Amino acid sequence: MTATATADVAAGSGVRVQPAPLAAFWRQLRFIARRDRVRAPVWFAAVVGLVAASAVSVVALYTTDEDLQSYATLAQANVAFKAVTGPGYGLDDVTLGAVVMNEVALYTYVAVALMAVFMVVRHTRAEEETERAELVRAAPVGRYASLVATLVWVSGLVMVTSVGLTGAMLAVGLDAAGSLAFGAASAAIGVVFVGVAAVAAQVAVSARAAKSLGGAVLGASFVVRGVADIGNGWMIWLSPLGIAQAIRPFADERWWVLLPLAAMAFVTTGAAVVLLGRRDLGAGILRQQPGPSTGSPRLGTPFALAVRLQRGALIGWMVGLALTGYFIGLIADEAEALADNEAVAEMLARAGQGSITESLLATMTLMVALIGSGFTVSSVLRLRTEENALRADPILATPVDRRRWFASHYSVAVGGSLLLMLASGVMIGFGYLSATGRTDEFLPVMAAASAQWVAMVVLGAFTLALAGLGTRWALLGWVGLVAGFVVGFLGDTLDLPQWARNVSPFEHVPAMPAAPFDAAPLLILAGVAVAFTAVAMVAIRRRDLG
Numbered sequence: 001m002t003a004t005a006t007a008d009v010a011a012g013s014g015v016r017v018q019p020a021p022l023a024a025f026w027r028q029l030r031f032i033a034r035r036d037r038v039r040a041p042v043w044f045a046a047v048v049g050l051v052a053a054s055a056v057s058v059v060a061l062y063t064t065d066e067d068l069q070s071y072a073t074l075a076q077a078n079v080a081f082k083a084v085t086g087p088g089y090g091l092d093d094v095t096l097g098a099v100v101m102n103e104v105a106l107y108t109y110v111a112v113a114l115m116a117v118f119m120v121v122r123h124t125r126a127e128e129e130t131e132r133a134e135l136v137r138a139a140p141v142g143r144y145a146s147l148v149a150t151l152v153w154v155s156g157l158v159m160v161t162s163v164g165l166t167g168a169m170l171a172v173g174l175d176a177a178g179s180l181a182f183g184a185a186s187a188a189i190g191v192v193f194v195g196v197a198a199v200a201a202q203v204a205v206s207a208r209a210a211k212s213l214g215g216a217v218l219g220a221s222f223v224v225r226g227v228a229d230i231g232n233g234w235m236i237w238l239s240p241l242g243i244a245q246a247i248r249p250f251a252d253e254r255w256w257v258l259l260p261l262a263a264m265a266f267v268t269t270g271a272a273v274v275l276l277g278r279r280d281l282g283a284g285i286l287r288q289q290p291g292p293s294t295g296s297p298r299l300g301t302p303f304a305l306a307v308r309l310q311r312g313a314l315i316g317w318m319v320g321l322a323l324t325g326y327f328i329g330l331i332a333d334e335a336e337a338l339a340d341n342e343a344v345a346e347m348l349a350r351a352g353q354g355s356i357t358e359s360l361l362a363t364m365t366l367m368v369a370l371i372g373s374g375f376t377v378s379s380v381l382r383l384r385t386e387e388n389a390l391r392a393d394p395i396l397a398t399p400v401d402r403r404r405w406f407a408s409h410y411s412v413a414v415g416g417s418l419l420l421m422l423a424s425g426v427m428i429g430f431g432y433l434s435a436t437g438r439t440d441e442f443l444p445v446m447a448a449a450s451a452q453w454v455a456m457v458v459l460g461a462f463t464l465a466l467a468g469l470g471t472r473w474a475l476l477g478w479v480g481l482v483a484g485f486v487v488g489f490l491g492d493t494l495d496l497p498q499w500a501r502n503v504s505p506f507e508h509v510p511a512m513p514a515a516p517f518d519a520a521p522l523l524i525l526a527g528v529a530v531a532f533t534a535v536a537m538v539a540i541r542r543r544d545l546g
Helices: 025-035 039-061 065-077 079-085 096-123 125-129 132-137 145-171 176-203 207-230 233-238 240-245 255-276 302-340 342-349 356-380 382-388 392-396 402-436 442-469 477-490 519-541
Strands: none
Touching: 025 145, 039 096, 039 145, 039 477, 065 079, 065 096, 079 096, 079 207, 079 302, 096 125, 096 145, 096 176, 096 207, 096 240, 125 132, 125 207, 132 145, 145 176, 145 255, 176 207, 176 240, 176 255, 207 233, 207 240, 207 302, 233 240, 240 255, 302 356, 302 382, 302 402, 356 382, 356 402, 356 442, 356 477, 382 392, 382 402, 382 442, 392 402, 402 442, 402 519, 442 477, 442 519
16 A cells, blocks of 8 residues: 555545544553553663663762772873773863763763664654554544654653663762753754664665664764864764763753754654655565565575575674774783783773783673674574564465475574674774784684674574564563673663573673683583573474464
8 A cells, every 4th residue: 555645535426535644642642552561561670770870870870079080080181081982072171061971971972872773663664664554544543643753752762761770860960950961961862863874864765774774874973073083073064872971961051052953853753754755555666676586596595585584784883893993902901901900900800811902802702792692593583573554474384394495584594694794804904003012912802702602602592492482472582682792781780689680691701812711611502592592493383483
């Protein structure tokens, strides 16, 4: 169906009448709220809870003026710090609030932006891709009702989250003005990416592509901000993240900086509304090109089809992680300066027994692996997408066993994850070579990346087992990834017991190159992956599709 509205027949006239553009808006809003009755509180608790825990950790770590001044001196002089955390507003006359912002603000803005992208795409492009939007539009629902309801709902969630973030800062004892500025910046960046995601949902033809576009804009914003913070300061005005940081919470707040973000939000949401009016339901502005009339023999197997379906996502992830790896390699040599800060040096030392540089590389390799696990989980979840969209049925109607179909997508996830880690490891080595002229970290970093890959395989196998049990369970695979982040970066802050840390497969990987290689935990992880895979293969044969 490509009509812009359903047809009501005027009494006695036979004239087809379009509903008003926002007809049934309130019903749509209530429907979206009901669908998100679990997901929205989870997002709120995750974002606010992690930021609050991080703030508590920073407040507990820097308890004296000497600690604060030591941090400020390091952060202002170290390029690595500026590239990762920001320019260090307020560190000239350092306060506890300025240190907290330098540690948590940037990544809070990223988390809020990701929440906005995922939630908007869920209620727009994903609904069209599964054809549920067509059923809704068959009723007397206005053309713009669903989009506007989504914009209102997700913007409201962003606002509520920003209130929670403000409360978190007040709860750790920071002053009201800076806390309010932090909350306002979080709200502003969230609303900007509500608009970005809405535009992506009109441009792309699939939910995965829309999320990728939104993520690409966020990644570009992060990179531009990093370049600006290192040297080209004027470039912050090209990055929503840079502008949000320029509000300067706890550092002589500049409230007028909210205006450029408000303008960006207005332009992007307006553009989304205009684009919606210029396309057919189910289509995107970037139209899919028709394929050849005869399929290639190379697509004659389930594995070849899985590769074809996921190659675009894999290339995008590989480029993103390769650039991230090169950036890590460039700043790795700056890690020696961290030895002057006792608290930071102690934190990195937990990665192993090597030098500060090796500890930083181990920590960054873990971070790359956790980010890359997003591909691992989403690649396995392609099985769920294909099954829910009924595209699996034609494949399984042929002499293709369900287990073979499952194995094809899992193989892409496993092989693609290995390519991601090898590419990032190579680029970390090249970045380090570019900065120092030394090649001694190439092999150790490649070994570290390969070891982390084993944990990614376990996470993929866990998701596969959930998908085997049923499509409704498959999304819990993301819980495993969240657990990895919490254990890897907040385990000490939250004082998690060892049994809780052991839930994350990444906890068992040797922290190379700072720690020596140990094959035993990797073999155990491989055995766990095999066990999860076996569960998946048994479960998929014992249930109905869909």
